[in-house]
Amino acid sequence: MTSQEWKFTTKDIAEKPDLFLSGHRACAGCGPATVFRLIMKATRGPTIVTEATGCMEVVSSIYPYTSWAVPWLHTAFETAASNASGIEAALKIMKKKGRISQEHVDVIAFAGDGGTYDIGIQALSGAVERGHDFLFVLYDNEAYMNTGIQRSGGTPHGAATTTSPAGKVIPGKLEYKKPIADIMVAHEMPYVATASPYYWKDLITKVRKGLEVEGPAFLHVFAPCPRGWRSNPAKSIEYAKLAVETCVFPVWESVNGQCQLSTPSKLVALAPQKKKPVADYLQGQGRFRHMFKPQGKKLLEDVQRITDERWERLLKKCGETPKTA
Template sequence: MTTQEWKFTAKDMAIKPDLFTSGHRACAGCAPAAVLRLVMKATRGPTIVTQATGCMEIVGSIYPYTSWNLPWLHTAFENAAANAAGIDAAIKIMQKKGKMSKEHIDIIALAGDGGTLDIGLQALSGAVERGHDFLFVLYDNEGYMNTGIQRSSSTPLGASTTTSPAGSVIPGKLETKKPITEIMLAHGMEYVATATPYYWKDLLTKVRKGLEVEGPAFLHVFAPCPRGWRSEPSKSMEYSKLAVESCIFPIWEAVNGIRQLSTPSKILQLAPQKKKPVKAYLEGQGRFRHLFLPKNSHVIDQIQSLTDARWAKLLKQCETATN
């Protein structure tokens, strides 16, 4: 991978035509839709997109309309990564047989947290193990929002969903979030990163770095869902910022397994007093509303201690990387 840094200026990116266009039918305030727009802004040339089933697949391809201005493929829920692997293999053999120009074609696989952490995990793991050249973008809205807000293995501790309803029996989901980036790092991938749409320049740079890698790359993007999180549509981007500021979702990148914090999280490392309590992030989200009842206050403490422990661990991992 080259060490070149790309300058994505707002003016250049604002006039670059969108490849994921208007007229898609996502809810008002949908952050995953903004993520898709931004990911497509960072493409560098001919690109093929393949998508797993999920909100973003549905809203962009309601028959007879399509929001995609580029070749786009969808087959089933579990195989976004398998599709990407197939496209990569097909391009290789067609170029070898001279049926296609030798131009490099980027492949982007997009999936939600259900299509990555639960249903699509084996296809992703297989494709990464085989070393196909593609970028896998996970937009994480922390649940199966498309089918009616069911819990997924990405749903955080304490969140109320229709299959982990908060009430007199349980205070929302009892389990913690699956550490997908650790799983992907354990595959020995060349490029693994996390990003949020609020810090869009950082997101665009990470997408481009992932595309530059010859081999699989993985990008975990945090994408608030106002419908599923029962939050204000206008606050979607604010939550993606608060998640970073409260260290619920620190942003970093790992090149060849060497982790480095990205600027917004780096600032919190250098100035820990700027770190916000998780309460600031949980407030205003309907899925965490029950946690503010006196009987559930221990769950907030639990989330805070878990977040602190995870942050401390990440800082250590970044430290050992630089030494």
């Protein structure tokens, strides 16, 4: 795979026709909409997309309109991976029987954090175990945004949502964000990666790698949601950058179980003094507002500590020697 890595220029990407079209009804500053557009820029040929119920399904397919210039199927919330299984199986046998003309068709499954961490994890785990050849994209906006900002397994510690509000007694979500990409690595699947839309070239490269790999690939993409995060819509991509710089959301990939940091996070590992405090990322997001009040000090410290611990663990996994700032 690495021997013939796909090379592209910004011009190539700009010139490639969009497959996720404008006119959809996503909110201003929607991180996932940018993520989807970029991902569809990385396709390499005939592609079928399937999608779990969620924000992006809803905004892109309101009958009789569609934002999809590729064949697209939605069935339910928990079925992105099982849909992909059926599509891939159908393509395989129909190719064998001469009932489809394409030499190869890529299959991409999109799901949000609810459709991945929570209700969709069984179908995802099963599809990966069976080894279907497809790319699963988790666009993680860290809560059930479509239904009105309820906490999910992907919601970070301390975040206020409508089902984990920051109250007088409980300061937002008490539990920690589930390490979903690690769980997928534990499936011993060929390709797992995390990506942020700020580092769009890194994202696009990873999509292509995920498509090129034989068998299942999992891509965890950070996707800021101004409505759910109570953040400035103009700053979504900035938050996608800060999440990486603070190591709240490091970018890395695991190829056949070999884990390595991707350049943006590698740079932080090499120059720890550049690692920003989590407060830089959390500030300005309404969902973390309570952390910046006097009674939120301990929670803020906790988030910094958890972030640091997870970063150290990741460095070890990637064979990096932890350096002190």
